[in-house]
Amino acid sequence: MPGTLVTLDLVGIFVFAMSGALVGVRKDVDVFGVMVLAGTTGLGGGFLRDVLIGATPPAALADWRYLLVPAAAGLLTFVYHPVVGRLERMVNVFDAFGLSLFCVTGATKALEYGLGPVPAALMGMLTGIGGGMLRDLLAGRVPVIFRGELYATPALAGAAIAVVGTRQDLPVLAVAFAGASVCLVWRLLAMWRGWQAPMPTGPASV
Amino acid sequence: MPGTLVTLDLVGIFVFAMSGALVGVRKDVDVFGVMVLAGTTGLGGGFLRDVLIGATPPAALADWRYLLVPAAAGLLTFVYHPVVGRLERMVNVFDAFGLSLFCVTGATKALEYGLGPVPAALMGMLTGIGGGMLRDLLAGRVPVIFRGELYATPALAGAAIAVVGTRQDLPVLAVAFAGASVCLVWRLLAMWRGWQAPMPTGPASV
Amino acid sequence: MPGTLVTLDLVGIFVFAMSGALVGVRKDVDVFGVMVLAGTTGLGGGFLRDVLIGATPPAALADWRYLLVPAAAGLLTFVYHPVVGRLERMVNVFDAFGLSLFCVTGATKALEYGLGPVPAALMGMLTGIGGGMLRDLLAGRVPVIFRGELYATPALAGAAIAVVGTRQDLPVLAVAFAGASVCLVWRLLAMWRGWQAPMPTGPASV
Structure with a gap:
């Protein structure tokens, strides 16, 4: 993976880990539980993907920076919550x-491990949403993706763009930029405008 | 796997996915959450089995029909709930x-991957009950197998029959039919007669 | 693994499985759910480790004693709860x-599979705390490690000692004894003295 992508990856893990640690602090979890929630949120999506595509042990377990970053995010959030x-x-x-x-x-790595385009896009989405799902499961909350926020759909769109671009042999960084931009803009617009995914309609099912 | 078994497998996934989607609709989850619950319920048991026996990536990620079926079930249930x-x-x-x-x-596949008879039967049971367990975890419900319904025991019985028959080199379809029939009849009788598994007796443990 | 360690391993699984079964009995779960909780609690930590380090199928699925012990613990607890x-x-x-x-x-096995010292220590901790986490997730409880008890920290300390000792090529049993003793004494003291891990301080985060 080019150095730029690694740096961005670590930044993403740091922020995910902070969101996990914040959930922990608000549930009055002790410092260790905060660290576990930070690590799970930061690395969980990649772990799920790697276990499913057979890329074990996950990359994060072979590179100390991937363990240091969520630990630092957890500790900082614990102290400065x-x-x-x-x-x-x-x-x-x-x-x-x-x-x-x-x-x-996530989608790029799944392609490298030989998955077809549709499963690779799903693995990309899972890499994005998996950490937050594990965080919410461990913290006893309804997972964020079930709360009517547009969260997983932008991730699936970004992953799909990455898959299509990679299979067209377009330059790696250009593809990554295109996919990530679509996901980012969509997600930010959804947050700022309060966009919601369609909810069930009609009489309640009993 | 013979074509007949694949068709039956897809029917099973479709129905499991519908049950997952229905749980989502009732929890007022948006369309995307409904799809995730449908996919998890339909494919989760097989994913757990494949990850445990080392058959990664799971077969469902290598065959588009296994992804299309739960997606269709989720969407149909969302619209026509x-x-x-x-x-x-x-x-x-x-x-x-x-x-x-x-x-x-599930039991047959575990045998193919070299597991012994008892673990293979357990993997068969896990294939049957895993999707529903993941569905209930994600939806914040008590897993179905803990609610006093006879659900896992018939699955274990069917898996055990499949293991014994396969190791006796009996014909694949006959073994599958025997195992599935025992599980099916037992489960249906349990539903219709309200049979329950034994509950703890004696003074409550504090 | 030397015979002594296997015996100790089985004793640990037995006791973990009893704690899982006891949670099930108190939630009025039927006999089958009690068995599932017993098995998950007894074997879950090792399963998580083995899946992450790529040691599939997990050792417990290849050795009938590892399946018999939690089953026996679950049944005994169900009857004599x-x-x-x-x-x-x-x-x-x-x-x-x-x-x-x-x-x-857990830490020793992770080292054998080629993990570095820090990830190996984390895998050791996960082996210790994973079963209880899965038990609490399935039973709908807040995981024990989030309840302010000193539980994961002693496990991490014991795993770290095992890692350091193994890399110094010290005798296996001596290393195991040193790591386990530190974890045990720390955990017992925490239980008896009511030691708690540090909690978040300062104004509540909203």
Whole structure:
């Protein structure tokens, strides 16, 4: 992976880990639980993808930076949570950056491991949303993607663009930029405009 | 896998996915969450089995039909949920068909990957009950197998029969039919007669 | 693995499985759900580790004793739960033994599979705490490690000692004994003195 992508990847993990740690602090979890939530949120999506595509042990377990970053994010959030909490809107923006990047890198990696285009796009989406899902499961919350926010659809779109571009042999960074941009803009617009995914209509099912 | 088994497998996935989607609709989850619940419920048991026996990437990620079927089931249920909801009793019957089939195909696959008879039977059971467990975890419900319904025991019985028959080199379809029939009849009788698994007795443990 | 370690491993699984079964009995789960909770709690940590490091199928699926022990623990707890419940304090002590052993064996196995020292220590910790986390997820409880008890930190310490000792080529049993002792003493002291991990301080984050 080019150095630029690694840096962006680590930034995404850092922000995801902060969002996990913040959930932990608000649930009055001790410092260790905060670290576990930070690590799970930052690395969980990639772990799920790597286990499913058979890329074990996951890359994050072979590179100390991938372990140091969520640990630092967890510890910083634990200590400075009043500041982080006030900046949550900004954390959410960074979270959108992380989502955009993960869906692209996840889809690219799945292609490298021989998956077809549709499963690769799904693995990209899973890389983006998996950490947040695990975080919410562990913290006993309804997973974010089930709360009517447009979160997974932008990730799937970004992953699909990355898949199509990669199979056309377009330059790696251009493809990554295109996929991540679509996901990012869509997600940010959804946050700022309050866009929602369609909800069930008609009489309630009992 | 013979064509007949693939067709039955897809029918099972379709019905499992419908049950997952219905849970999502009732929790007022948006269309995307409904699709995720449909996919997880339809494919989750097989994913858990494949990850545990080392058969990665899971077969469903290499065959577009296995991704199309739960997507279609999720979308149909999202749109026509009042109809699906009224037919839930019928969905439960189909769910029993899916359980019966998955426990057999899961056990057979585990044997092919070199597992011994007891672990293979457990993997068959896991294939049958795993999707529903993941669905309930994601939806924040008590997993179905913990609610006193006879659900996992018939699956274990069907898987055990499939294991014994396969190791005796009996014909594949005959073994599958025998295992699935026992699971199906047991599960349907349990539903219709309200059979329950034994509950803890004696003074409550504090 | 030397015979002594296998025996200790099985004892740890037995006690973990009892704690899982006891949670099931108290939630009024039927006999089958109790068995599933027993198996998940006893074997889940090792399964998570093996799936992540690529050691599939997990060792427990290739050795009938590893399946018999949690089944026996689940059944015994189901039948004699009033007795087991009264002995819970003792179960907690044995649970500390299991934790101490699993963190050491888990770290050692991760090293054997080529992981670096830090990831190997994390895998050791995961082996120790994973079963209880899965148990609490399935039972709809807040995971034990998030409840302010010192549980994961001693496991991480024991795993770290095992990693350092193994890399210094010290004798296997001596290393295992040192790592497990530190974890055990720390955990027992935390239980008896009511030690808690640090909690978030400062104004509540909203």
